Amino acid sequence: VDPDLRDQWLARAHAELSSAGRRSGAARTAVIELLAREGQCLLSAQKILDLLRAERRTSGASVYRALEELHDLGLLRRLDASGGVARFEIVAPGRRHHHFVDDSSGSVRPFVDDGLERAIEDAAARLGVVLSGHDVVLRGRSVASMRA
Amino acid sequence: VDPDLRDQWLARAHAELSSAGRRSGAARTAVIELLAREGQCLLSAQKILDLLRAERRTSGASVYRALEELHDLGLLRRLDASGGVARFEIVAPGRRHHHFVDDSSGSVRPFVDDGLERAIEDAAARLGVVLSGHDVVLRGRSVASMRA
DNA sequence: TTATATGCAAAAGCTTTGCATGGGT
């Protein structure tokens, strides 16, 4: 959990929402605060629901509505996973990362790689397209790794 | 539709299935033949169902079972999309491609990019992992493009 | 003959929507 990232996103979220003319309510506020803390890497809608239900009385409808709203405002990135599950993470300008999924555990590890970033831009240029976003998911096993 | 790719995959599919001790049946055969032709780039399970229902009497259950089986055998690649929708495409060794999704039309265009491929392998090496696969989806708008 | 493949219908799981109520501004 990166405190700077959390506060920066929290501020931006509130700014975007109020400038979009939205009123604040308990449910969406709870979703936003949770995401700022725990949504720095992929978090499923279901997990968000569980966490919120544990502490507050928040309805599923409101959670899904908040997620869609934040996504539409560009505050969230969305990656769909198997089982009809939607996963979200906060969007922080200039803080791109990709995802590695461990085959054995299924856990997701975020990573940053400038070479990969550059290769994506180059590929887009060769394709003749202007990118609005990109999803890169690597799957495999990490080498427990003896460094002989 | 690439005829070589189609025939090559068809042959491999039948080989893998029989060597796995599976019997052939009408439903799965129909799914396989459809995929060989139309599954060279992402095709949703729903679309497969629609196409098969149009020509044959194939149940949804059998289609989903066939897709899971083929995926488990490594014959299909699976990408989950929004709305709980699963999309599949045939796997052809040495014929990797990535996907570009046009924001305006939503259409998917496959593309090949060696630089990107290399960057992915390099990133994996830096991460200290052995890849079993990767998904790259680029999103944006294609530049209608005046080449002044 | 015997295990597998198939179909139908029901169930499961995630997400969305309708509607009345509560709460910001």
Next chain:
DNA sequence: ACCCATGCAAAGCTTTTGCATATAA
């Protein structure tokens, strides 16, 4: 006051599963 946000419950969709039947080997 006005209207948005919320909660509940019902509906929607895709996908999965149980079970009896048909069929490949």
